[in-house]
Ligand SMILES: Nc1ncnc2c1ncn2[C@@H]1O[C@H](COP(=O)(O)OP(=O)(O)O)[C@@H](O)[C@H]1O
């Protein structure tokens with residue numbers, strides 16, 4: 448007889464979107480975003496546990512009980528068995544690092560395993576993507592987090608409907624400064640903002656595809672942050688200070704956060720410039736995908 452599994456653990460990485468376009472569709476699997484972003488070496492590790500005493504699904508984030516609506520939707524889409532879901536993350540939450548997507552995707556992998564649901568990766572990714580779309584907590588993070596690297600989302604939606612390509616890049620360092628939260632739901636639901644996002648996003652996508660390099664990605668992201676008006680005064684000041692110090696910075700969508708790329712010769716100067724505004728953290732590009740641990 449197969450041994451009963453009580454617990455399963457999975458990982459999903461952080462993802463910063465540089466620029467994006469919103470694609471609405473009544474079929475939530477086909478709704479999503481196109482755009483480009485980077486998958487990073489931090490993420491969420493989630494354990495799903497089955498215990499007989501549990502009456503309702505409980506969700507913990509870094510040891511504290513949370514509503515975790517997107518994660519809860521994932522569990523409800525997959526089972527009516529109550530589960531204990533414990534997620535631990537070393538990325539900023541609500542700041543444009545795709546934390547909700549990483550939580551949802553790692554949960555979907557862990558639940559599939561602990562309950563032996565025998566879903567394929569495409570079905571697992573689709574579940575997490577639909578949960579993000581339904582909760583308006585993200586549109587494209589789950590797709591990028593499923594693949595790793597510098598992901599260009601060329602067509603929106605879950606794996607069977609959407610499409611991706613990559614800018615080949617080695618484990619480059621990315622400096623980040625997370626200042627605060629931006630509500631993903633309120634921004635993507637605002638018709639004026641959505642119009643500006645889409646008109647800037649389309650232009651950024653065209654420009655990137657003409658010259659798909661990491662430098663073009665950074666430049667398009669910066670123009671997107673300014674052109675959409677999403678960059679606050681402080682974010683604008685930081686982006687300019689980094690530029691003067693010899694780096695390229697942009698805003699992590701959708702958060703009050705800045706991410707930076709810089710060559711080794713200007714690294715110290717850029718860190719000094721960033722330190723005027725807060726304590727920067729060093730991340731690395733991650734070419735690894737989400738999955739079971
Ligand atoms: N690993 C996780 N597990 C469960 N819920 C999470 C996790 N990470 C973030 N969340 C929830 O996601 C919400 C933040 O999502 P969102 O506003 O989309 O920001 P982000 O840019 O971090 O994705 C918060 O309510 C938070 O409790």
Ligand SMILES: CC(C)(COP(=O)(O)O)[C@@H](O)C(=O)O
Pocket residue numbers: 462464466467479480482541542543544545546547548584585586587588589631635700701702
């Ligand atoms: C930019 C965003 C819509 C939200 O990203 P976050 O705030 O990190 O959940 C993302 O999911 C995307 O589609 O590119």
